[in-house]
Amino acid sequence: MKELILDSWWVAYRELIKFFRQRTRLLMIVAQPLIWLGLMGNMMRGMTNSPMAAKALGVNNYLDFMTPGIILMTVLFGGIFGGLSIIWDRRIGYLEKLLASPIKRGAIPLGKSISSMIQGAMQVAIIIVIASLFGVCFHTGIPGMLLIMVIAMLFCLILSGFSLVLSSIIKTHETLMAIVNFFTMPLMFTSNALFPMSVMPAWLAAIAKVNPVSLAVTAIRELTIHGWVWGKILPSLGIILILDIIFILISQFAFQRETVE
Template identity: 35%
Template sequence: MSEAPVAPPTASADPARERGIGLLVQPPQPRAGWRVLPARVVAMCAVELQKLRHDRTELYTRAVQPALWLLIFGQTFTRIHAIPTGGIPYIDFMAPGIIAQSAMFIAIFYGIQIIWERDAGVLNKLLVTPTPRSALITGKAFAAGVKSLIQAVVVIAIAAVLGVALTWNPLRLLGVGAAVVLGSAFFSCLSMTIAGVVLSRDRLMGIGQAITMPLFFGSNALYPVAVMPGWLQAVSRANPLSYQVDALRGLLLGTPAHLAADFGVLLVAAAAGIAAASSLLGRLAR
């Protein structure tokens, strides 16, 4: 009795099943770092912003101080004409500086949060994941930028109610958002760098309170650089807040500005801040 011919093997009718079996035999190839890093940054930023959904009181309470600056300080100095502002009302001149100030005040104490995460054991769990330290810091820095951007919208709304002549050009407003985010990224990284050095919430709070007002008054937020004494002009030129204010003033009011130089300084400062904070993150977790 002759044997029946054996049919040749045919392709599987279920390609998905074949792929699944193939993954059991050979693991998938890892994605390149340049593809992983942006996704991790966005994920960390989203995690940070989730905290804002559960507690919005920070936004409301931090809106009080810039409102007082505009309502009391701005309107008073507009009436007495004590500070030369190049022919524009003083409250208009001051409004971009208050936007930068409110953003800085949010970002400069961001290191307290990372120390809290260290004490709660969250930071150690994040560091054992495959996420690069630079992605952790960048995500937190840009989350601070988004929080500051929300604060900037509140200050712009108050300024508009007070009659400040702001631009509503969408491209210029996008530039305003970029300047706020970059400036906040730098100051939040500065705070996280200090946290990596002092390792204590109390010390960080003291240093933060000690440097915020010198950074603010040592910038062009409240008065033009031309009226400052020589030594303060040198401080202002080394102060990243001055470049942020200059960019905001040029974009919102249309005053003469050096936007290319301003954004260049902010980009370099943010990159340097991310690098410094990333290098000290391991020390903070010990």
């Protein structure tokens, strides 16, 4: 077990070195929430002037409502690319090199997930800082922020597991990109990330209710706007954890199956 964790760490470490080396990408990570919160958040600000909308959103400032959505969106788009590097590794032969070394086979997908979780947490930290600068108040303070980061990381784990499964089955970048886009956009827009469920048509609200994105958003939103509402946070967390376990198992299985001949 100790070996598995160490091996996974070194797989993750490789990804992280490369992550921190890409200056443009780091810049984008800061720029993206700036644009979302600064531009879209301010555009929608007028919405909360109407008491009806304010009631539906449950906040006086749309930015408060939107920040948890932005956090999830960033993690969603980031995490789903977490497994993609395995395709590249396969193509340049690095995967074969890893498989020929004595590291635990399972450490390869696990390491990729860990690296995308750490990247996700960093992105979330940056968003929290930027949102605070825009005047968003996190009601649960620093402990709440930390829990938000943990939830985001756990959600990231689901997605990287999903993308690892995909990249074990699909071996070309282009097809995978198409499939990833096919999933992420609808996942995002059938959730309560940007709009409350109460204003959705019934059919959409029904989808939003079972969408895992909504679960994570709800938990983070409670932590941001209301405080420690455990009755809403714990069930979300529980389902996310169950999904984590399921996706880790499936991705391990898919990877093993794909690399044994």
